[in-house]
Amino acid sequence: MPVTTNVPAVRVLRSDDPEAVRLLAAGAQVQGESWGARLTVTPAVAATCRAAVAAVRGAGWTVRELVPEEAAALVELDAGAAADYPVTVATSHDVPDGAVLAAALEGGDRWAFGAFAADGRLDAATVLYPASDRIDTDFTVTRSEVRRRGLATAVKAAALLALAGAGHVRFGTGGAGANVGSRRANEALGYAVTERWLHLVAP
DSSP states (O other), X not given: OOOOOOOOOEEEEETTOHHHHHHHHTTOEEEEEEEEXXXXXXXXXXXXXXXXXXXXXXXXXXXXEOOGGGHHHHHHHHHHHGGGSOOOSXXXXXXXXXXXHHHHHHHTSOEEEEEEOTTSOEEEEEEEEEOSSSEEEEEEEEOXXXXXXXXXXXXXXXXXXXXXXTTOOEEEEEEETTOHHHHHHHXXXXXXXXXXXXXXXXX
């Protein structure tokens, strides 16, 4: 006979949803959290972005938009960090296919910005896509040995500056609550958390 296990069902609800409040009062356990944030580019945000990019360039990295031919380098970078992405019922990440990503960059369905070391190695990158009323973040990745040096903040800042220059002023992002570094990198540029989602296991 096959062995069956009873896995508790997880419900993902906004923290301000009355049903989430009811479940918590009834003893539901919070298995995890995720969040969403929004940003509107203003002169102050642009100034913060320019400073973030300048700091990383001053430390020796080149920060710029990636071309389709560099999709393979981005996939290699992402694959090397795949195990570090937090996985929850509401947040997960699959390493993109290089050919598909290259075609998306070529066709304008994705934008990618990266930070390159002096030897040409891609050390950090962010990928964005157009959503209904904003530009959203697909994923951001930094090589493990150069984390906590402002690279993720800088590539996101470069993306904001370039896309704002093309007329886009509303942006969105989000992630797992466990990824504190990601949230802080976004908040440093002016993103404000607008929603929290609770992953609840009912009692």
